[in-house]
Amino acid sequence: MGCGRHFLFAGMFPVKPQPGLPCVLRIIFYATLFIFLSREPVQAEKVTLNFWAVSGSFMDVEMFNRLAKDFEAKSGIAVRVTPLGWGNFNTKYLTAMAAGVPPDVGITNLGAPVDYGKVGGVIDLLEAFPEEMAIEKERFYPNLLDGFTFRGHLFGLPASLTTLALFYRTDIFHKLGIKPPETWSELDEAIRMLEAAGYRYGFGWTRGDGWALDIYSQPYGISSLDYNQQGDPVVNWLNPVFQSAVSRAIRLWYLHDLGDRNLQGARHVALFKLDQPGNALPLMIDLSFIYNVIPLLAPELEGKWDILPWPRADDGVPYNIVGGTAYVIFRKSKYQKESFEWLKYLNSLEAQQSMVLDHNRRGEDSTFFVSGIKTMWASENASFWQRPELKNCERIHEIMAGVMDSLHLKQPVLGGGEAGGLIDPSLDRMGASALNELSHLASAHRMTRWEMIQAFARGEFSEDHKKLIEKTDQVVREQLAKIAAPAQAILDREDANYDRQYGDILNRLPMIEQQKDFLFWMELLAGIILLLAIMTVCLYPGFRKNRVSYLFIAPPLVSTLIFLVIPASVAVYLSLTDYMPVLPLATAPWVGWSHYLSVIMDGSIIKSLQKTLFYVAGMLPIQILISLILACLLNNPLCGQRYWRFLFFAPMVTSVVSISLIFFALFQGARYGWINALFLKLGLIDDVITFLDDGKTFLPCVIALAIWHGLAFNIIVFLAGLQQIPEQLYEAAEVDGAGWFQRFRHISFPGLQPQIFFTLVVGMIWAFQVFEPIYMLGGGAGEAGTKFGPDDAGLTLVPLVYQTGFEYFKMGKASAIAYILFAFIFVLTLFQVKTLKRERS
Known part of the structure; x- marks a missing residue:
């Protein structure tokens, strides 16, 4: 008993000394000591908001940084501004929400607030701040808030807005005796007279986009996708009014020589300033904010051009489409109240005026900032618009002030994005058919397409023109008939799935987030495997003598386990569930092989x-x-x-x-x-x-x-x-x-x-x-x-x-x-x- 043997548990189990055991204990001791010493002393936490700004210009980031400094001086709350590009903002937001580390506040496109909010990614402003929002809501044009509303929940607020506008050369219109178009029929006549004289017209933003078709149908009270009186989603693509609206869009987009679809913005302006027929665009339809760009890129046109709002339907109500960005507060934010204060500041009259001034002094990147706040356009704010530095904005301010009441953001429909994925390719097919038919007619008369369009504008080949329009309308009806039923099936499925999978999930999120999900168990398994590997090397002499070799191969093996094996395993699990990336993984319902099928x-x-x-x-x-x-x-x-x-x-x-x-x-x-x-x-x-x-x-x-x-x-x-x-x-x-x-x-x-x-x-x-x-x-x-x-x-x-x-x-x-x-x-x-x-x- 005393011959060099050690006894464990009071001598009950004689064992040999294990030199590897102290090694393991030393590793655990030093790791614990390192973690303890590396902790920073607890200090009073200063609130710093993470604000992700989706933008196409670094000048926007500089503007928000200046606003953040002013906000910090007033409130003591710091704001860290991080820029996101338009091309990948959605991917980054989804990744951040899935990882549980989204920013506090973010800028998104106009559709994202409801997309994120309906599954708990961003907060319902009405529920989180009922008293403040009762006041804030009254400051906005009500038609703008509909686009961020879902089943009574409000998930976002307007940030920067834009709409369609008509830019025309007054000198060329006067020379040709063309009336500036204020209605659809006047627009058709203006285009016809321009083409008869050898001039083209340009159509930039929303050209070929299915989401923008409502601008042609909503004046008559018909939306592409909507809810009926019973609250069920409906597809209105078989409605004759909507089909007529689509036909009008196809004729505007494809039966005129508009050139490349990406011809817009500064490229439009480059052709807008020309005078010679065949190349010049005396009329262009594009984003309202390029108003400021024209004087900078074409100063020689001073006094020779003007702007008009999108023409109204001859027998319908005024309706103007809206593009732009929105503000949201993410549910995982630790500083929701402070984030709301930041949003209130951004939507204050002071900050809105600062944004207008900032957008107006950017040189060739200048734009006209359209605010969704009523007071910006009210008579009591007239002194602001009369400032000398805004003298160049007098006309655009007059135009936009007149259309703010007609700007509409439509309430999103569940499954609308996937259903919209059917109509966009269908529009391409309609346009290709119209263009091919026009080309065939031109070839039959030994003309180019542009010569054929000019001949139609002069009243020649009227029968062929009539047949072209009839053929285009027929193709529109056929294409919409093909996709209407699949689109309705998508809406019905998504509506039913939402009620079944997410109906009460927002109320149960705090409890669900405490549950252990598949990723947790995979990480735990990986940790156990690594711990067992370390103990094996430390405890067994046969492995311990090669510990230096194991140390060298450990980084690639550990990296493979963490960055390849675990993600691949989780991806297999995801393929067997109906996982929504905004929600915790524990909420994903098991669907088995149904996705593969x-x-x-x-x-x-x-x-x-x-x-x-x-x-x-x-x-x-x-x-x-x-x-x-x-x-x-x-x-x-x-x-x-x-x-x-x-x-x-x-x-x-x-x-x-x-x-x-x-x-x-x-x-x-x-x-x-x-x-x-x-x-x-x-x-x-x-x-x-x-x-x-x-x-x-x-x-x-x-x-x-x-x-x-x-x-x-x-x-x-x-x-x-x-x-x-x-x-x-x-x-x-x-x-x-x-x-x-x-x-x-x-x-x-x-x-x-x-x-x-x-x-x-x-x-x-x-x-x-x-x-x-x-x-x-x-x-x-x-x-x-x-x-x-x-x-x-x-x-x-x-x-x-x-x-x-x-x-x-x-x-x-x-x-x-x-x-x-x-x-x-x-x-x-x-x-x-x-x-x-x-x-x-």
């Missing part, structure tokens, strides 16, 4: 897979072939070889975004698009080719971009392979009289089999994951979501995942699509590997 049964993944396969088949073989040819050329002595290598390798170090901007200019469907300008100059075409606005040509344009961007990587791989082939083989073949093609066929090509297989596998994996070029060329983020080309021509598998998860907030379904994509790539790669092995054997 639904994406296959509804055909969405099949359509995206077809587009993906078309992209892969069109891009990969051509890219490999061109890379192989160029690699063979670069492998031989060439004059200026370094220059050629730099030229071919440059795309590899250039970002996809930069390349996309270059190709956007290359394929732009206007007379100044690089390819169109060249073809017109050479006389190869009569009308511009709308490469990026046509569903048939959009994906080939993306393929062309991808081929060029991926050349460098493949060339490097092939060059490395070519330089490993013994030179003696080429010399022997040349002695035997083999030509260059025979040497390539019998020596180079067989010798490059491993490299060809490698580029084929890697290229296919990359091709199946294409996203950025489609996102950039397709139009990026818009008012009502991301566009992936006309008629969703670029909606391949990864864009489908993005749209489903970050546009429709269906993360479970998006995860299911992602794993179907993974399975497809895995099976395809496995097939390629087995095929290569079979060929080698």
Whole structure:
């Protein structure tokens, strides 16, 4: 008993000393000591609000920083301003809310407050601050608050607003005897007279956007999506009034030579200041805030132009559409009361006046700030608008003050975003049909489209014009009839799902957030595995002697566990649930395999897979072939070889975004698009080719971009392979009289089999994951979501995942699509590997 043995539990269990045990205890002791010493002393906490500002200009961030300093001086509450870009703000907000670390206050687009609020992402202002909001509500135009209201809850407040306006050249209108249009019929007549004289007109903001169709139907009391008297969601796309409204929009957008869809803003102004027929735009419809830009970009037009509000319907009520931003307070904010004080300050008369002045003194970036506060437009604030620095805003102030009562934000409808995803591609198909019909008529009369439009404006070919309008109206009715029933099914499903899954969830959120979710258990399991691994190394001599080696391999293993295994496992779990990213993971109801079945049964993944396969088949073989040819050329002595290598390798170090901007200019469907300008100059075409606005040509344009961007990587791989082939083989073949093609066929090509297989596998994996070029060329983020080309021509598998998860907030379904994509790539790669092995054997 006393011969060097130790006894545990009073000598009951004799064991040998364990030198690893003190090691474990020392690790635990030092870790605890480090955590204790690293804690900062508790001090009185100063309130600092995190404010995320969605903006397209850094000047907005500077403006909010100045306002934050004034607010801190008055209230003692600090505000930290973080800028967000329009292209990714939704993704960042969703990620922050899902992680439980959103900002205190944020700026969003006009649709996000209800999207976030209906599932508890942002607070109901009426419930959180009933007394203050009773006063605040009276300060806003009531039609503006409807857009942030859902079932009696108010989730946001207007921030910066804009609307449609008409800008026209008074000198050209006077010369042609055109009456400035105040009604729809006068607008049609003004456009007709301009076109008869050889002038075009421009339509910028809201062109081709389904969410904006209400501007043509709401004057008659009909909305695209609405609730009936029983509170059920309804689709009004079969209503004759709405169909007539859509027909009017299609005629305005597509039966006139408007050029590229992205022609708006400063580009519009550049053509607005021209005088010559054929190029000038004496009339343009665009955002109201470019009013300030025209005097700066076209000072020579002083006294030669004016602005009007969007014309009213001849026999309907005034109705003006609204774009802009909104303020929200996030539910996870620790300082909700202080956040509300910040919102009150931002909407105060003092802050609103400061924003107007700031927007007006930005030089070429100046805009006119439209406030939703009544007092900004009231007579008692007239002295502010008479300030010398606002002299240039007299006319726009007069116009906007007259339309504020007609600005409307429509109450959102559950499932409206997903249903709207049906009408946008349908509008593209309607527009393509109208444009094709116009082109056929022009060809039949041996004219260009523009010449045909001018002939119609002069009253020529009236029968053909009448048939064109009738055909367009017929296509509109047919397209709306195809999508009305699926859209109604979406609204009914989403309405039922919301009541079933989220009906009382907002009341139970505090209790649910205390529950342990799947992610917690995965993290706990990972922690146990790591702890067991550490104890194993410390306690067992066989492992302990290699502890230095384990220390070196630990970082990649731990990183793989934390950043790959856990997220992948959680993603599998998400695909089996109906997870809403704004809510805690514990609220996600289990749905099993229903997401996998639904994406296959509804055909969405099949359509995206077809587009993906078309992209892969069109891009990969051509890219490999061109890379192989160029690699063979670069492998031989060439004059200026370094220059050629730099030229071919440059795309590899250039970002996809930069390349996309270059190709956007290359394929732009206007007379100044690089390819169109060249073809017109050479006389190869009569009308511009709308490469990026046509569903048939959009994906080939993306393929062309991808081929060029991926050349460098493949060339490097092939060059490395070519330089490993013994030179003696080429010399022997040349002695035997083999030509260059025979040497390539019998020596180079067989010798490059491993490299060809490698580029084929890697290229296919990359091709199946294409996203950025489609996102950039397709139009990026818009008012009502991301566009992936006309008629969703670029909606391949990864864009489908993005749209489903970050546009429709269906993360479970998006995860299911992602794993179907993974399975497809895995099976395809496995097939390629087995095929290569079979060929080698």
